[in-house]
Amino acid sequence: MKKSIFLLVPTIAACFFIFLFCYAGGSKAMDFENFQVQIAQSPLLSAYAGFISYLTIIIELLIVTILLFPKTRTIGLYSSLGLMSAFTAYIYLILEYSEFIPCSCGGILENMGWRQHLFFNAFCVFLCILAILISEINTDKKPIKYITLTFFIIISSSLSVFLMYLQSEKALRKNNNFTRRYIPHAIQEENKLDISYNSFYFIGQDSQNIILGNTTAPLNLTIVKKDLSTSLKFRIPLNTKIYNFKSIKVTWLTPNYYIYDGTVPAIFQGNLKDNKPAKRLVFGDMYFDQLSVISENNYLFRSQSTKFKNFAIGTYKSQKGELNYNVLGTQKTGYIENDGLLLTDEQRNNSVYLYYYKNEFVVLNNLNAESKRFKLISYKPDQKTETVKLPDGSTKIKNPLQQSVKNAFVANNILFVNSNSKARHDGTMQWNKASIIDFYKINQQYYSGSFLVPNRHGEKVKDMLIADEYLYILIGNEIVKYHFAQPVIDQFRR
Numbered sequence: 074m075k076k077s078i079f080l081l082v083p084t085i086a087a088c089f090f091i092f093l094f095c096y097a098g099g100s101k102a103m104d105f106e107n108f109q110v111q112i113a114q115s116p117l118l119s120a121y122a123g124f125i126s127y128l129t130i131i132i133e134l135l136i137v138t139i140l141l142f143p144k145t146r147t148i149g150l151y152s153s154l155g156l157m158s159a160f161t162a163y164i165y166l167i168l169e170y171s172e173f174i175p176c177s178c179g180g181i182l183e184n185m186g187w188r189q190h191l192f193f194n195a196f197c198v199f200l201c202i203l204a205i206l207i208s209e210i211n212t213d214k215k216p217i218k219y220i221t222l223t224f225f226i227i228i229s230s231s232l233s234v235f236l237m238y239l240q241s242e243k244a245l246r247k248n249n250n251f252t253r254r255y256i257p258h259a260i261q262e263e264n265k266l267d268i269s270y271n272s273f274y275f276i277g278q279d280s281q282n283i284i285l286g287n288t289t290a291p292l293n294l295t296i297v298k299k300d301l302s303t304s305l306k307f308r309i310p311l312n313t314k315i316y317n318f319k320s321i322k323v324t325w326l327t328p329n330y331y332i333y334d335g336t337v338p339a340i341f342q343g344n345l346k347d348n349k350p351a352k353r354l355v356f357g358d359m360y361f362d363q364l365s366v367i368s369e370n371n372y373l374f375r376s377q378s379t380k381f382k383n384f385a386i387g388t389y390k391s392q393k394g395e396l397n398y399n400v401l402g403t404q405k406t407g408y409i410e411n412d413g414l415l416l417t418d419e420q421r422n423n424s425v426y427l428y429y430y431k432n433e434f435v436v437l438n439n440l441n442a443e444s445k446r447f448k449l450i451s452y453k454p455d456q457k458t459e460t461v462k463l464p465d466g467s468t469k470i471k472n473p474l475q476q477s478v479k480n481a482f483v484a485n486n487i488l489f490v491n492s493n494s495k496a497r498h499d500g501t502m503q504w505n506k507a508s509i510i511d512f513y514k515i516n517q518q519y520y521s522g523s524f525l526v527p528n529r530h531g532e533k534v535k536d537m538l539i540a541d542e543y544l545y546i547l548i549g550n551e552i553v554k555y556h557f558a559q560p561v562i563d564q565f566r567r
Contacts (some may be wrong), residue, residue, distance in 0.1 A: 080211075083150065086204035087140045090153045093197075098133035101126075132156060147208045154201035154223065155230040161194040162231035166238055198227070253450065253496045253511065259524030260544055260555035266301040271550050275482075275538040277325025277419070283538060283545060284325055284345075285552075291321035294330065296345065299540060301554055309343060310350045326366040326419065335362035340372065359394040361387070365417035365424055373424050373437065375415050384411045386426060386437060400435060401426065418483040423515060425483055427490065429476045434488060436515055449477065449490065450511060450520050479508075484539040485565040486516040491534055492523075508534035514564065521564050529553070 101108045109126040136156065140149035168187055185193065202223060209219040268285070273295065276284040285295040292309040309323070311332060318334045325331070332341040332351055338359045343351035354369075361374035371390050378385040378398060387396040401411050413428040424437040432449040479491040490511045507525035514521050526534050532549035539545075542562050544555040 080207065083146065083204040083208045086153075086200050087146050087149060089200070090149070090197075091137050091140050094133040094137045094153075098130050098137070101130050101133075105130075147205065150201055150205050150208065151222070151226060154198065154205065155226045157194055157197040157201060158227045158230040159234050161191065161198055162234040164191045164194060166235065170238075253509070253523040254520075256522045256524050256558065256560050259522075259558050259561050260526065261558070263543070263554045263556050264301045265551050265553045266297065266304065267550060268295070268297075268304070268547075268552055269550055271532075271535065271547075273547055273552075274536050275545070275547065276323050276330065277327070278538065278540050279327045283540070283552075284330070285547075286323045291323065294323065294345070297552065299543070299554075301552065307345055310348055311341060311343075312350070322364075324364055324366055326368070329369075331364065331366050333361070333364050335360060340364070342369070355389065355392060359387070359389060363415040365415055367417065367422060367424075373415065373417065375426075384413075386415070400437065414478075414481055416481060416483045416488075418486065420485055423483060423486060425481075425488055425515060427478060427481050427488070429478060432477050432494070434513075434515075445518070447513070447515075447518055449492075449494075449513075450496065480534070480536055482537050482539055483515070486514060487521070487539075487564060488513045488515050489537065489539060491537065510534075510537070512561075512564070522560075524561070526555075 105126070109123065112126050132152075133156070136149055136152045139145045139152060164187060168191065205219065205223055209216075270287070270289075272287050272289045273285045274288065276286045276294070278284065278299075281299060283297045283299060285297060287293050287295070292311060292313070294307040294309060295304055296307060297304040309330070309332065313321070316334070316337045316339065319336045321332060321334050323330055323332055328346070329342050329344050330351075331354075332343070333339070338355075338361075340354045341351040342354050343349070355372075359374070359376070361376045363375040365373040367373055372388065374387050374389060376385055376387050376396060377383070378396065381398060384401055385396045385398050386400050387394055389395075410430055411428070412430065413426055413434075415424070415426055417424045422438075425434050426437055427434040434447055434449065436445040436447070477492070477494050479493050481488060481490045483489070490513070492509045492511050507527045509523055510526060511523045512521050513519065526544075526546060526548075529548050529551060534546050534548050536547040537544060542557050542565075544557060546553050546555070
């Protein structure tokens with residue numbers, strides 16, 4: 074009696090896997106778009122989401138077909154062993170080596186934790202092995218053959234998942250095919266402050282405060298406590314009648330603010346702790362429209378090259394300015410194609426130029442022709458403007474270009490980009506209801522991940538600032554403070 078029950082194990086195992094794979098494959102097929110999106114968020118398989126999403130369902134349903142027939146049942150059990158070994162290896166890698174634990178990916182997993190699912194898969198592997206051994210005992214095969222085959226399938230299936238993980242990491246981080254990896258629950262709202270108007274922008278920060286500028290009142294600064302409890306106003310003491318200012322901008326390097334205007338070749342410096350008039354630091358033939366303060370005597374700026382009719386990056390040290398004509402590729406493209414943001418990481422003194430239209434950024438630590446250039450994940454062919462000549466002899470742009478980025482911030486060797494480009498597997502709902510922030514490790518030259526900042530009152534993120542473990546955003550008439558989740562904080566510390 075016991076022997077006959079023992080011989081029923083292969084049949085019981087086959088029925089179990091028929092039910093398991095029918096349920097798993099069917100649930101994935103019925104909600105395929107969601108399943109594909111969830112695979113795309115896997116820390117291990119993001120780069121192969123399209124291929125794996127189809128292959129998994131096909132294999133599961135194919136194994137079901139093989140298990141249904143007694144003559145091919147043993148082959149089905151070997152196939153089940155390979156698939157369950159791969160699933161087990163995948164979950165083990167997620168738990169032990171992943172930077173973050175993703176959300177569930179459908180089927181039974183939705184009702185289990187990842188650790189529970191690892192034990193469940195390990196049980197399935199054990200059941201497969203037991204069923205195979207019992208099936209093969211009744212054949213004339215030598216034990217060494219089917220035992221060797223069993224271990225070969227386990228090892229090869231597990232190894233294939235590991236190799237796919239390594240290739241996926243390289244493809245995602247270095248050669249991204251425009252697949253985003255979203256970190257679940259990356260930010261948590263802590264506080265908010267109504268600032269009444271939507272004309273503010275972030276200037277900088279010190280140890281206790283965040284400093285805001287105002288596009289409609291450029292000499293008015295707003296100093297907000299980092300806990301968003303209080304704010305106060307500060308009026309920059311500067312006589313604007315002396316100079317022919319047209320578009321005053323303010324930047325920051327603790328403990329001073331710096332005022333500039335691209336039409337006036339001058340920089341003014343002041344301090345929030347006194348009410349003395351802002352002093353002029355430089356005045357010469359240096360015209361610029363963007364400025365990064367590296368130190369009191371060292372500036373990085375963007376200027377217009379009269380030689381190439383294009384933008385160029387320059388330095389100003391010890392009252393001497395110098396333009397570099399090669400770092401932005403000024404000889405190849407026009408003003409619009411080369412337009413972008415000049416950003417500096419105050420903590421690390423790293424500078425970046427982020428193109429609006431090229432899906433690229435340039436690391437400017439050493440201003441020379443070999444400055445490192447990297448691609449954003451949002452793949453688009455290079456855009457070039459086309460112009461048409463009107464009857465009156467004037468020209469007009471024929472094809473307005475689409476901006477790839479809205480705004481950005483650099484902190485702790487990480488470039489945060491508020492993207493304007495929709496990636497593969499990005500759902501329409503999440504795109505319409507949130508702003509997407511991609512971040513890149515500029516010192517290690519790879520894409521790290523993405524997260525969503527939900528819209529507020531129908532408004533998207535206008536500007537952002539990172540301070541230690543916190544994200545501050547300007548959205549509508551509010552400034553909102555978020556705390557980063559541990560997987561994002563870990564990126565700062567690596």
